[in-house]
Amino acid sequence: MENSLYRKRSFRDMTWYEMLLKRRQTRTKFWRQYLIFWGGSIWVSLVWMYLDGSVIDSRFLILFLSFVLYVSFWPLNFRILYRLHDTGRSALWALLGFIPIVGTLKLIYLLSGDSQKGSNKWGRDLND
Numbered sequence: 001m002e003n004s005l006y007r008k009r010s011f012r013d014m015t016w017y018e019m020l021l022k023r024r025q026t027r028t029k030f031w032r033q034y035l036i037f038w039g040g041s042i043w044v045s046l047v048w049m050y051l052d053g054s055v056i057d058s059r060f061l062i063l064f065l066s067f068v069l070y071v072s073f074w075p076l077n078f079r080i081l082y083r084l085h086d087t088g089r090s091a092l093w094a095l096l097g098f099i100p101i102v103g104t105l106k107l108i109y110l111l112s113g114d115s116q117k118g119s120n121k122w123g124r125d126l127n128d
Contacts, residue, residue: 024123025082026115037076044068080111086126088116 048065081091093110096103118125 023082024086024115024120024126025079026086026126027083027112030079030083030086030111033079034076037072040072041069080107083111085120085122086115087111087113088120 044065048061051061077094080094080097084091084093087110089110094107096107096110099106115125115127
């Protein structure tokens, strides 16, 4: 009997939990997406400062920008979970980000680490 961890599965065979949370992500892809998110956030902030009160009603602008940041916040958090899975750690390590300064620095250190070689309980090695 073939071990299900090493067998390639189609999306029809996966549960919603496996499709959403049992993933891995390489270091390069994670940091690229993370920098795009923060670059976009800085750009949105600069547009906000430039347009504040001059062209668009401030209440609308604040509501729109809050919506944009909220919508982009969730995919970023899932990317952090996927990266932790790739390093062989549980997603609970992401809670370190709530500890000011020290916890955030530790989380950045964990996200910067090497990928775990071979398959782990969150999937196959993406560098193979």
